[in-house]
Amino acid sequence: MREISLSPESKKEITREEVIAAYKKFIERGVTNPNNLGSENPEVKEANELFYAWQTQEDERAEGDHEQELRVNLAKTMLYVDAGFNDPDYLAEVLHDWLAQDSQNAGKQSDNPERAETRRQIAQAMNKIRAILKASN
Secondary structure, eight states: OOOOOOOTTOOOOOOHHHHHHHHHHHHHTTOOOGGGSOTTSHHHHHHHHHHHHHHHHHHHHHTTOHHHHHHHHHHHHHHHHHHTOOOHHHHHHIIIIIIHHHHHHTOOOTTOHHHHHHHHHHHHHHHHHHHHHHHHO
């Protein structure tokens, strides 16, 4: 198992794509809900450590920039969805709880083009989940 270190001397950037790839292997094995990943499984532990390290990295990068904080939160919200987890109950939770909260946190600011883009990205994420849910019915 690879150790994920957050020490200053190990500042290798972790990409979102790396984190998604770490979870895709579970999708290929038939896991459709990230809540069903066995937390004692060494591969799951490694993927989770990578996810937590990436989250910390992105939170630090966005610190103090409210718009960037909103976008990082959206990226975290959608990570499992983008990895391919497609359990309808899980997707409904993401859509109705997490993305609704993201949308509320990114209240309208008609005079702020960056905010309009953030809200567009949230709406796009919601539409993606609705399409996945519709396709599974």
